[in-house]
Amino acid sequence: MEELKxxxxNLSKIKKENAFGTPKNYFDDFSARMQMQIEAEKHVADNKEFKIINLLKPALGLAASFAIIFMLVYIPLKTFIPQQQVIETTASADYPDSQMHSILEGLDESSFFSLLESDDNGNTFSDDDLMAYVSTNFSTYEIFEYTEE
Structure with missing residues (x-):
């Protein structure tokens, strides 16, 4: 204690007692005050109106965000890359002979398979030969697209 002096x-002059405490007569009417606060909170909660817009706000915000992103991405792409131009470019690159393209376009699946199964030239194709032909002439997306139909 002498060392502290x-x-x-100045620090040694301060009394050593608990500075924290409750006000006088705090717990005398504590239960009554608590009950009044509980009743007031119930009354405030009852007065709040239930509005459906409060439930829809997050969903509407999300939908608006998706719509804005769609408009910012899709519309410029559609404007700068017209779909007809893409189709014509693909058709001219894949099928240089337009007459052959029109013949193949008119074939349905059953006719195509009957042509494959017929032995007009005596040539037979194994499954590996057909797989090699399809994989070299068609992209994975085209193969998937035709199998989904």
Missing amino acids: DIAP
């Missing part, structure tokens, strides 16, 4: 004389 030497080091910090």
